[in-house]
Amino acid sequence: MQKVFIITGANRGLGKAFADILIQNENHFVISISRSQSDEQKTYEPENFYFLKSDLSENTLEKNIQVLKGLIANQDIYFINNASIIEPITKIEHLDENAIDKTISVNIKSTMLITKYLLRNFSNHKLSFVNISSGAANRAISNWSLYCASKAFVKMFFDVAESEYEQHRFFNIDPGVMDTNMQKSIRENDFPDSSNFKNLQEEGKLKSPKDVALEILNTVL
Ligand SMILES: NC(=O)c1ccc[n+]([C@@H]2O[C@H](COP(=O)([O-])OP(=O)(O)OC[C@H]3O[C@@H](n4cnc5c(N)ncnc54)[C@H](OP(=O)(O)O)[C@@H]3O)[C@@H](O)[C@H]2O)c1
Numbered sequence: 001m002q003k004v005f006i007i008t009g010a011n012r013g014l015g016k017a018f019a020d021i022l023i024q025n026e027n028h029f030v031i032s033i034s035r036s037q038s039d040e041q042k043t044y045e046p047e048n049f050y051f052l053k054s055d056l057s058e059n060t061l062e063k064n065i066q067v068l069k070g071l072i073a074n075q076d077i078y079f080i081n082n083a084s085i086i087e088p089i090t091k092i093e094h095l096d097e098n099a100i101d102k103t104i105s106v107n108i109k110s111t112m113l114i115t116k117y118l119l120r121n122f123s124n125h126k127l128s129f130v131n132i133s134s135g136a137a138n139r140a141i142s143n144w145s146l147y148c149a150s151k152a153f154v155k156m157f158f159d160v161a162e163s164e165y166e167q168h169r170f171f172n173i174d175p176g177v178m179d180t181n182m183q184k185s186i187r188e189n190d191f192p193d194s195s196n197f198k199n200l201q202e203e204g205k206l207k208s209p210k211d212v213a214l215e216i217l218n219t220v221l
């Protein structure tokens with residue numbers, strides 16, 4: 001039976017790695033909920049790939065995801081909650097309201113809306129919810145208040161979801177430190193712990209998103 005994978009932020013970084021691996025199996029159908037497509041993704045066959053253009057910081061997601069009803073038949077469904085923003089990296093006194101709204105929309109609200117939609121409309125399917133979490137969900141990092149708090153929020157949201165829906169599967173997975181744009185923007189910011197992140201790159205300790213995606217898929221598939 002074909003499996004459907006709904007991935008947020010699938011155009012680059014870890015999300016792209018998931019999409020690129022999953023698409024290689026003809027029994028997989030990947031739905032990318034992202035703002036853009038990678039060049040490779042533009043060449044993927046419509047039988048295996050659907051690009052649902054959506055900016056998760058805007059109030060359009062609930063409307064946009066209605067299209068999923070027409071795309072999914074009797075398949076098992078995997079939701080990989082991947083898209084996230086870490087900036088602004090700054091002390092709390094410097095946060096502005098727009099940045100707070102944006103982090104809440106991208107990192108928290110989009111997850112809740114997609115999770116709710118799938119539970120409401122596809123409860124008779126085998127549903128697997130995979131939250132790409134972070135060590136920051138459990139560890140306070142100075143100047144990362146929005147990111148840490150958003151990661152902790154979603155982790156707890158998934159824990160509660162698991163308690164409500166025992167028939168479905170919920171995963172909170174910390175991917176570890178990876179060589180993506182998110183790490184690049186961390187290194188470009190100045191904050192008390194920034195030298196540790198620069199050292200990780202200099203010492204070659206960043207994991208490749210492809211390796212991480214394979215590891216996570218081995219756990220959840
Ligand atoms: N990298 C690490 O070391 C690390 C460590 C622990 C956890 N994680 C977690 O791993 C996951 C993937 O991170 P990554 O390192 O791959 O990050 P990344 O390279 O920064 O990629 C983030 C993804 O989120 C998407 N995104 C951001 N804002 C969006 C918006 N408004 N609407 C739609 N999509 C949006 C981006 O798309 P655009 O191109 O449109 O911006 C991109 O596809 C995240 O949940 C992150 O918290 C990462």
